[in-house]
Structure formats: structure tokens, C-alpha cells
Amino acid sequence: MAIAGIAILAALRLTSASAQLVAPGDNSPLQIQADSGIEWQQNNQLYIARGNAVATRGPSEVHADTLIAHYREIKGGAAAAPPPGNTAADPGSNTEIYRVEAEGHVTMLREGQTVVGDRAVYDLDQAIMVVTGKALKLTTATDVVTARDSLEWYDQKQIAVARGNAVAVRDGKTIKADILTAYMVKTKPADVKPGTQAKRPAPAGTGKPPATPAAAGTGKLPATPAAAGPGTADSKISRVDAQGHVVVTNGLDTGRGDYGVYNAGSGICTVPG
Numbered sequence: 001m002a003i004a005g006i007a008i009l010a011a012l013r014l015t016s017a018s019a020q021l022v023a024p025g026d027n028s029p030l031q032i033q034a035d036s037g038i039e040w041q042q043n044n045q046l047y048i049a050r051g052n053a054v055a056t057r058g059p060s061e062v063h064a065d066t067l068i069a070h071y072r073e074i075k076g077g078a079a080a081a082p083p084p085g086n087t088a089a090d091p092g093s094n095t096e097i098y099r100v101e102a103e104g105h106v107t108m109l110r111e112g113q114t115v116v117g118d119r120a121v122y123d124l125d126q127a128i129m130v131v132t133g134k135a136l137k138l139t140t141a142t143d144v145v146t147a148r149d150s151l152e153w154y155d156q157k158q159i160a161v162a163r164g165n166a167v168a169v170r171d172g173k174t175i176k177a178d179i180l181t182a183y184m185v186k187t188k189p190a191d192v193k194p195g196t197q198a199k200r201p202a203p204a205g206t207g208k209p210p211a212t213p214a215a216a217g218t219g220k221l222p223a224t225p226a227a228a229g230p231g232t233a234d235s236k237i238s239r240v241d242a243q244g245h246v247v248v249t250n251g252l253d254t255g256r257g258d259y260g261v262y263n264a265g266s267g268i269c270t271v272p273g
Helices: none
Strands: 017-021 030-034 038-041 046-057 060-073 095-110 113-123 128-132 136-139 144-147 150-154 159-170 173-186 235-250 253-263 268-270
Touching: 030 060, 046 095, 060 113, 095 128, 113 150, 136 150, 136 159, 144 150, 144 173, 159 235, 173 253
Parallel strands: none
Antiparallel strands: 017 030, 030 046, 038 046, 046 060, 060 095, 095 113, 113 128, 113 136, 128 150, 136 144, 144 159, 150 159, 159 173, 173 235, 235 253, 253 268
16 A cells, blocks of 8 residues: 655645554554644655544554654555556655654554553564553553653563553452563453444543544545444453562552462462562
8 A cells, every 4th residue: 555645745845734644563554644744755755643642453542742663665566556636756755654653742543552651662574563652551440550761662562561560459459560461362352333333532631522533535534443343342451470589569458579360250369478
């Protein structure tokens, strides 16, 4: 899939601009939208989206004040036909985005998960996102995980890692440790009536639902998962591994150790040693 609108993005910074970019690993395109426009720096091989910037790929969304997308040439890539409305050939059709940096009021939304922080780096080759900054938090329908140093998301393994004074809370149970590793599982999609759309969570601190980027070159909004099918799958924590200075609290009971395992299904936490 070609990078749409590249001819006009090359020289101008546009208002309410959007672009659809090729991403490695699968056929899911990376869509980027920004209120203050998207700037193309050809010599540095990057795009900069400013002002309520949103990057969308499959079920994942990243919101930030600024998004920086790094691209590279695709080896053996052939130039594709220009998108509708473009008469010039598309010079970016044989490139792909491999790294996205998000800066300022970062919020990641994916399958019922919300991650907030100040800065994030998303490696599309490895499908790994690292969020840093103050007040780091991962929220699901049943759990809240906070950390001091970083929150890491491993997409292929469906694992979240909280580092530095990490805390996980569910139903009055609290686990604290130097490092918490949370294993996620997908839940059954919620039923959605035909012709309706499920509500998406608002990015932290905005009070507004996230903008849905327009499909590049069409001016139309892409169908959301809720609109396309009976419902969308959410995810929740199934297990938490705790390492270093582990403290488990459940009401008046407290357990301590160097290592702990919490089974969310049974509600049992084991702290050996």
C-alpha cells in the first residue's frame, strides 16, 4: 500500500492532515492524523505530525502532542500506482515506517487497555512499545498497573512489563515489586447492536473521545471494529510475576518475599522464600 498524499506533504505543512503509511511485519497500514499538519523531512527520512496527533494501526491507537515516524526504503520494493486524485507518481510507495516516537501527553489504546505517559517509542519491527515519564499507568477493565521508570508492551507475546516501584491493583489486592510482568488474555467480544458503535475510551486528561483518522485519500472515516462486526475483543491480566522486594497486600494480610506469582483467575498469590 502506497503512502497517500506524498506529493503535497513534501513541501507543505497542512492543517488537519492525514496520511496512510506502510508498516513492516504484516499488511496493516499505519494511519497518522494531526490537527496542525504533517511535515515530511525527506533528507532525514521522517514525518512529524503535530497537534493532537494520532497514529492508528489495526486495533491500536497512539495519541500524543507530537508523533515522529521514521521510514526506510523497502529492499526490492516496486513503485505503486498513485492513489486516487494524485496525478504524480508516488515516491514513497517503496518505503515503510519502522519506528514511531510519541512526545507529550502520550496515550495508547488497544483492546480495552489504556497506557499513559510522557514519551513513548514504538519499534514496529519488534512490535515493542516503551512508555516513560511521570505518572505511568496501565489500565484495563479490572486492573491498574503503575510504574516509576517505564511501561513496556510486547505485542507478539501480549505481555506488559512495569519497572521501578511497580504496583498492580485488582479488587482490593495489591502487589508491589521492583518489576511486574503482566500476562494478558483476550476476553469475549461484547455484543453490539447492528448499526451502532461501541464507545472508545477518551485519552487521559482530555475528556474527549479519540479522533478517528480519515482513510488517506478518501475523506471518509474508516469502519471501526465495532461497526464492522458484532463486537471487539478486550484484554485483561491473567497472571502477574513480581520480582524484587515483593509485597502483597489483601485487606489486613501482608506477604513479603523476593519473588511472587499472582493468578488472577483463582485470586491466589504465591510468595515463596
